[in-house]
Amino acid sequence: MPKILIIEDEAAIRRVLVKILSEESDTYEVSEAEDGLAGIDLIKKDDFDLVLCDIKMPKMDGVEVLEALKKLKPETPIVMISGHGDLDTAVNTMRLGAFDYISKPPDLNRLLNTVRIALDRKELVVENTRLKKKVSKNYEMIGESEGIVQIKDMIEKVAPTEARVLITGPNGTGKELVAHWLHQKSERSKGPMIEVNCAAIPGELIESELFGHVKGAFTSANKDRAGKFEAANGGTIFLDEVGDMSLSAQAKVLRALQENKVQRVGSDKDIKVDVRVVTATNKDLKKEIEEGNFREDLYHRLAVILIKVPPLNERRQDIPLLIDYFSQKIAEEHGTAKKGFSAKAIKLLQEYDWTGNIRELRNVVERLIILGGSEVSEQDVKLFASK
Structure with missing residues (x-):
């Protein structure tokens, strides 16, 4: 459920905005703040999908809220609420990073359209961020051993x-x-x-x-x-x-x-x-x-x-996962169906002394796929993966 925060010092305007959003959709969760400081306190405690913020307010005005939001939650869109005399300031806030502005009193269609577009953009920003953080499949780190899990955790930090x-x-x-x-x-x-x-x-x-x-x-x-x-x-x-x-x-x-x-x-x-x-x-x-x-x-x-x-010898439990991963990659490279390995073949490969580590295992898997049977057997490993 999209969460919307309204920061507005005029109670009557807040009520109008809440009423419009509530009547339009019961899927919006709307929160209110009576000034900029109260709004920033809520933003620090919770993640909002959209902020509607008045420009002229006591204690902390809308421009200051915008600047603080961009530091705290830069991905969160903010729509400024401008009075008649605030129009120039409202336009300037867009240069500072505001998504849009709406004038008082708020026009129903203009408000709802702006809210929908802003929320759609937030979804796109979140998805793009997720995709950027997702590591390319060409550089996947395969393994569930303690050492590999610790490395993955370290990387995240x-x-x-x-x-x-x-x-x-x-x-x-x-x-x-x-x-x-x-x-x-x-x-x-x-x-x-x-x-x-x-x-x-x-x-x-x-x-x-x-x-x-x-x-x-x-x-x-x-x-x-x-x-x-x-x-x-x-x-x-x-x-x-x-x-x-x-x-x-x-x-x-x-x-x-x-x-x-x-x-x-x-x-x-x-x-x-x-x-x-x-x-x-x-x-x-x-x-x-x-x-x-x-x-x-x-x-x-x-x-x-x-x-x-x-080294691979210290993470032998990852060898079955690595064999499966390399088998899939090699099949894609050769344009062939993925070839399986028997349980005994995998067990034998887990017992090898892998002085060349992952690189050596990858080469051996490719050799076995090319020279072995329809399913790589223990005998294939003994014949073609000899050290």
Whole structure:
């Protein structure tokens, strides 16, 4: 049932509004407040689908209510109620974020039409927000083991913040999935998600890759080029295998985090950037610090939140779910019917030593689907999934 709050200091106007809304539909739940302060108190305690608010009121006027509402419940539409002398102010409130305004005395059809449209828009906003928060199926995190449940809970808490996150764990465990969940469930989800595999870029090129370069900065720099930090502006940059980054690049990353600025290689011009940094590594960075391979000050900047992804051998109960998920994905990719696995085949796969973790399991499942029978059997596993 849509909940509507009327904030109006004139009791007669409040009664008219309540009467119109009540007679129009018995599905509206209408609450009243006699001034702006009382209205904000109700908004803090409850979630309303629409607010109707007078402009001129004692204690707290309608413009102040609008500004407070946009901070407290930005998704809630507000319709301003304007007297004859408030028309210019009413128009101005729309620039400040009001959905619409209606004049006193309220016209029946105009009021009801505005209310219906505002409520429809609220539904769309809520649905769009839900869809934005929903993680893409390409980056689903499959599992119900304790370790995976803890990671999912941590993501729900951390993603909406700006906190930097360091993800650790062996190769093939799905650290990049955690990074994508953090981005897609964040307020930056509309912005870009830029991935950089620091281990795959030669040491002499990592600075150019991250920060860009100007023409002539080095032999092959035949034109200006933006770096990954600039590309990620307004979004998230994911530095995978950050432990493989050179000390020189680490110093520049530290500066970027401290000052929100980068300099292209060969330039002394600062470029402002607004990025959230998420990193991952399979190395023990504290050991790397002891050996002089990683800056301690950078580590403390990156590791505000630590998320450790467990190896597959520590979450064997998830293997049946993963097999089912990979079987469906592989069938879709190959354009074939999904192939099942016998209970004995699954049990045998649960007993394997998965040194390559999720990545290795996915490869084995694909091999078994291609080479195995109409249902993958225990014998198929013994023949085609030998370690």
